[in-house]
Amino acid sequence: NAGVTQTPKFQVLKTGQSMTLQCAQDMNHNSMYWYRQDPGMGLRLIYYSASEGTTDKGEVPNGYNVSRLNKREFSLRLESAAPSQTSVYFCASSRAYEKLFFGSGTQLSVL
Amino acid sequence: EDKVVQSPLSLVVHEGDTVTLNCSYEVTNFRSLLWYKQEKKAPTFLFMLTSSGIEKKSGRLSSILDKKELFSILNITATQTGDSAIYLCAVEAMSGGGADGLTFGKGTHLIIQP
Numbered sequence: 001n002a003g004v005t006q007t008p009k010f011q012v013l014k015t016g017q018s019m020t021l022q023c024a025q026d027m028n029h030n031s032m033y034w035y036r037q038d039p040g041m042g043l044r045l046i047y048y049s050a051s052e053g054t055t056d057k058g059e060v061p062n063g064y065n066v067s068r069l070n071k072r073e074f075s076l077r078l079e080s081a082a083p084s085q086t087s088v089y090f091c092a093s094s095r096a097y098e099k100l101f102f103g104s105g106t107q108l109s110v111l
Numbered sequence: 112e113d114k115v116v117q118s119p120l121s122l123v124v125h126e127g128d129t130v131t132l133n134c135s136y137e138v139t140n141f142r143s144l145l146w147y148k149q150e151k152k153a154p155t156f157l158f159m160l161t162s163s164g165i166e167k168k169s170g171r172l173s174s175i176l177d178k179k180e181l182f183s184i185l186n187i188t189a190t191q192t193g194d195s196a197i198y199l200c201a202v203e204a205m206s207g208g209g210a211d212g213l214t215f216g217k218g219t220h221l222i223i224q225p
Binding site for chain 2 (some may be wrong): 004041058098
């Protein structure tokens with residue numbers, strides 16, 4: 001019963017470095033999402049993938065890229081990290097029009 | 112642009128009190144409204160509401176949706192310290208793809224004092 005698994009849990013980057021956040025779900029969900037959460041801002045959608053092979057921008061996509069590697073995996077890449085990308089990142093998955101299941105989050109600090 | 116506004120943003124009450132959390136929304140082609148509880152890490156699902164006037168209930172928690180007035184409330188009765196959390200309201204719009212994600216409010220930070 002792993003659900004949604006995100007790695008890493010914590011990461012510190014220097015400005016300009018790149019990294020990839022990994023996400024995998026074992027619930028056979030078609031849809032996967034990446035959100036960021038900042039203090040006082042709620043959760044904001046970065047990118048989503050309605051099904052394998054498709055990705056779409058959410059509310060705050062600038063500075064990020066995604067890859068839906070297969071039905072299980074959806075990765076988020078920061079090509080050149082900036083301090084404004086310091087945040088907690090959540091991956092989620094769902095069946096269409098059903099509740100989202102969230103991973104445990106990645107706390108990212110960009111110095 | 113879809114919009115979700117929660118109030119209050121923070122609330123401190125004593126154990127045993129009853130609290131009401133509010134969520135108003137503006138969304139094109141509304142489909143559902145969801146409530147989540149967030150303690151330390153991942154949000155956990157509480158309720159999904161799609162029909163107006165129907166109350167969803169789970170133990171001491173209940174929620175109702177008013178589609179005409181575009182709001183929902185989450186009630187917690189006989190609060191306990193374990194209810195301390197951020198409560199998130201989110202709305203889902205109907206779309207062709209069926210998976211555009213949820214639009215979240217900023218959350219209500221609820222603190223229950225012993």
